[in-house]
Amino acid sequence: MKERGMREHGGNLDQAQERFGGRAEDWIDLSTGINRLPYPVGEVSARAWSALPSRAEIEALHQAARHAYRTSAPIVALGGAQAAIQLLPQLAPPGRARILAPTYNEYAGVLSAAGWNVQEAGELDALAGADLAVVVNPNNPDGRTHAPKDLLALLPRVGRLVIDESFADAVPLSLAPEAGRPGLLVLRSFGKFYGLAGLRLGFALGDAADVAKLAAASGPWPVSGTAIAIGCRALHDDAWAEATSARLARDCVRLDEMARVQGWTLVGGTPLFRLYETPDARAAQENLAHGHIWSRVFAQKPTWLRLGLPGSEAEWTRLAEALAR
Numbered sequence: 335m336k337e338r339g340m341r342e343h344g345g346n347l348d349q350a351q352e353r354f355g356g357r358a359e360d361w362i363d364l365s366t367g368i369n370r371l372p373y374p375v376g377e378v379s380a381r382a383w384s385a386l387p388s389r390a391e392i393e394a395l396h397q398a399a400r401h402a403y404r405t406s407a408p409i410v411a412l413g414g415a416q417a418a419i420q421l422l423p424q425l426a427p428p429g430r431a432r433i434l435a436p437t438y439n440e441y442a443g444v445l446s447a448a449g450w451n452v453q454e455a456g457e458l459d460a461l462a463g464a465d466l467a468v469v470v471n472p473n474n475p476d477g478r479t480h481a482p483k484d485l486l487a488l489l490p491r492v493g494r495l496v497i498d499e500s501f502a503d504a505v506p507l508s509l510a511p512e513a514g515r516p517g518l519l520v521l522r523s524f525g526k527f528y529g530l531a532g533l534r535l536g537f538a539l540g541d542a543a544d545v546a547k548l549a550a551a552s553g554p555w556p557v558s559g560t561a562i563a564i565g566c567r568a569l570h571d572d573a574w575a576e577a578t579s580a581r582l583a584r585d586c587v588r589l590d591e592m593a594r595v596q597g598w599t600l601v602g603g604t605p606l607f608r609l610y611e612t613p614d615a616r617a618a619q620e621n622l623a624h625g626h627i628w629s630r631v632f633a634q635k636p637t638w639l640r641l642g643l644p645g646s647e648a649e650w651t652r653l654a655e656a657l658a659r
Contacts, residue, residue: 345531347628354623362649363642365630367474367501367607369578370645372529373568382559395562398569399537403522407513408545411557411565415500415523415536416440421551422466423448425519425544426494429465434458436634437470438498458488465493471509472501475609475632475640477602482509489518494544496521500536503527504579504605513539526606527578528568535561582606585643588650596657598639607642615639625656 345366347358362370396409412418419440428449433441435454446452450466458480461467467488472479486509489495500523502508513520519540525531535557538548549556557565568574582605589608590600598610598618612618615631618639622629630640644650 350623350628354626356626361626361628362644362652363628364644364653365628365640365642366526366531367604367640367642368526368531369529369582369606370643370649371578371581373564373571373574375530375564376567378560378563382563385559387555387557387559387562391559391562392557395557395565395569396537398566399522402569402572402575403508403510403537403539405510405513405539407510407520407539408542409513409537409539410545410549410552411561412536412538412548412552413534413557414525414531415498415521417534417552417556418521418536418538418548419444419498421538421548422496423450424551425547426465429493430463431466431468432461432464432492433468434461434470434473436476437468438474438500441468441496441498458484461488462491466496467492467494468496468498470498470500471507472505472604473602474501474604475607475630475638477501477604477607477609479505479507482507482512485509486512486515489515493517494519499523500526501604501606503575504582510539514541516541516543519544524565524568527575530564530568533561533564534558535565579605582643589641589643592654592657593641601638603640605643607640609638609640611637612639613637621659622653622656625652625659627653627656 347363395411399409431445431450431452432455442452455461494517496519497509498521499508510520522537524535525533586605593610598612601609601611603609615637619629619631632638644653
């Protein structure tokens with residue numbers, strides 16, 4: 335049963351186990367859009383586990399993120415992009431919020447709970463006039479994208495513009511280099527592209543005033559020593575990021591072809607997940623679940639099925655076998 339107050343997300347593997355059995359390690363979880371071939375973390379020092387992070391270490395992580403995101407903007411590390419979303423209401427008194435929808439459902443929930451008047455908009459221009467406008471770019475779950483120039487043109491027409499780039503690592507459209515502009519706040523997720531969602535690491539980039547507010551609200555130790563150590567290593571590893579982006583691009587073509595053979599139509603996606611139109615998404619989900627492969631369905635869109643990309647060849651083989659049933 336879904337806990338009270340919990341919104342629908344991928345990653346609900348415990349529910350899949352309750353219905354279809356198996357241990358967590360028996361399953362291939364393709365419901366989340368998290369890289370199934372994670373960054374090789376290597377050894378982590380004992381100090382990273384045992385000592386409180388120093389200011390110098392946190393700043394080193396900030397510098398690593400600036401390197402990876404090609405920016406010099408003020409930045410604060412947080413416990414995932416979700417932590418930044420939770421803090422958004424603290425940036426300004428409640429007002430009118432407009433969210434480009436359909437999209438990640440935490441924005442509406444968090445802002446509504448904080449007293450904001452939340453409206454959903456179907457087009458970019460409809461966000462104009464909002465005190466707070468939210469655009470997920472690329473969008474979750476359909477992968478819709480917007481050119482940086484179009485988003486920058488919207489900036490002077492809203493009070494504050496939040497651009498969620500949680501799935502942008504392998505897509506060349508980031509506004510991180512522009513994040514120092516007043517009123518622009520860019521959110522980045524570390525865990526999805528690097529495949530380390532359990533580390534709980536993300537970043538908010540913006541003008542000095544907004545970043546200072548978020549830093550104050552997040553406290554003196556917003557991320558763990560382990561997240562700092564692994565984050566610094568990964569964010570400086572340009573060769574891994576480039577190779578991973580290339581692999582994900584190839585794997586998208588591979589998964590789309592497997593879906594085409596099933597008669598599914600591509601709705602959209604990113605290099606980390608694909609969204610397909612199917613005759614019956616829940617039937618497709620259940621078929622895959624019998625092979626202990628978990629996917630994402632949507633209550634409001636009964637024909638939509640979202641799949642992350644398998645990692646190892648063994649995972650690709652299992653997916654092919656489940657689809658062939």
